[in-house]
Every structure is written in C-alpha cells, then in structure tokens.
Amino acid sequence: MARPSYRSLDGLVLAPVADQAPGQVGTRTRFTYHEKDGEIWAEYAGGDVVRGHLVGTREGDLLDFRYVQLKRDGTTSSGHCVSLVAELPDGRVRLEETWEWESQPGSGTSVVEQVTDSAR
Template identity: 90%
Template sequence: MARSLDGLVLSPVADQAPGQVGTRTRFTYHERDGRIWAEYAGGDVVRGHLVGTREGDTLDFRYVQLKQDGTTSSGHCVSTVTGLPDGRVRLDETWEWESQEGSGTSVVEQLKS
C-alpha cells in the first residue's frame, strides 16, 4: 500500500472546465483506518469536502462543493494512488457529477515542499 495521505496537500496539475476545480485549488487530505476525507478550496471553489474509503491504492469517495457564484454541486470519484519518482503522491482520478451532467478524468499531485 502506498503511504498514508494523512496531512498531505495536493493540487490538480491542470485546470478542469471553467467554474470547477483547477490548479489554484488545494486539497488537504486526512486518512485513518481505511477512511479518507479532505477539505478543499481555491479558484472558483469557495469550500469543498470529500469523504470516502481507501482499499489498497484505490480511493472511492463522494464530493460536494460551493462555488463563487453561490451554486453547489456534488459527485463521485474513484482514484488510484501512485508514487512519483521524487517521493510525492499522485492521484489519477475518474469522476462523474451526480448533481449535473458531466464526467471526466483528472490528476492531482502532492505539492512540492
């Protein structure tokens, strides 16, 4: 199993569609006993939360967020945890909205210290 995500700060490597998570968004992860959760904010996202589980190197979670324009949205994501050559963590994500149309993939990586 890859190292714990507890206390790590990750950010997308590229912007998603306008009004969504982007390179200015920061996710602070927590992990305990197979459970994961995170708070995130930045860019168009005022506040977001995710909660789910981890089994091995697979995360399965739901997310909900409040955007700058006052709208909320929610969805489901499955991520694979991998290690980068420099020791940082990378998440390869497949997500889908549940509150609106749309799905896609994204990559988030641990910020360099």
C-alpha cells in the same frame, strides 16, 4: 511510470496539474487530505471553489469517495470519484482520478499531485 504507493495521505496537500472546465477545481485549488483506518476525507478550496469536502474509503491504492462543493457563484454541486494512488519518482503522491457529477451532467478524468511547501 508511477509506481504503487501504500503510504498514508494523512496531512498531504495536493493540487490539480491542469485546470478543468470553468467553475470547477483548477490549479489554484488545494486539497488537504486526512486518512485513518481505511477512511479518507479532505477539505478543498481555491480558484472557483469557495469550499469543498470529500469523504470516502481507501482499499490499498484505490480511493472511492463522494465530493460536494460551493462555488463562487453561490451554486453547489456534488459527485463521485474513484482515484488510483501512485508514487512519483521524486517520492510525491499522485492521484489519477475518474469522476462523475451526480448533481449535474458531466464526467471526466483528472490528475492531482502532492505539492511542496514552496508551491502552496
């Protein structure tokens, strides 16, 4: 089981461990996180997502953020996500996410994990 982690997300690259529904983030999507003084933000792209951004806050190991993205088909979408930050046994960071679209129907859970340089 993953253990709590208070280490910074700043500069980390994370990727989903599984594909979501078509037109959403997937295993080819890469999130580059930034963190400063309780604020978090990230840029992401890959797969069906041309460009995405998220912005929010961190309190301990809980992230609360909103995201917006542009997909390859030219449509945009946005939503809200709450994530729990954990550390894997090998020291990498894992985010266990619960998300809900605000611009369209749908919600779910997902997991993203820190990628190593060779997996980028």
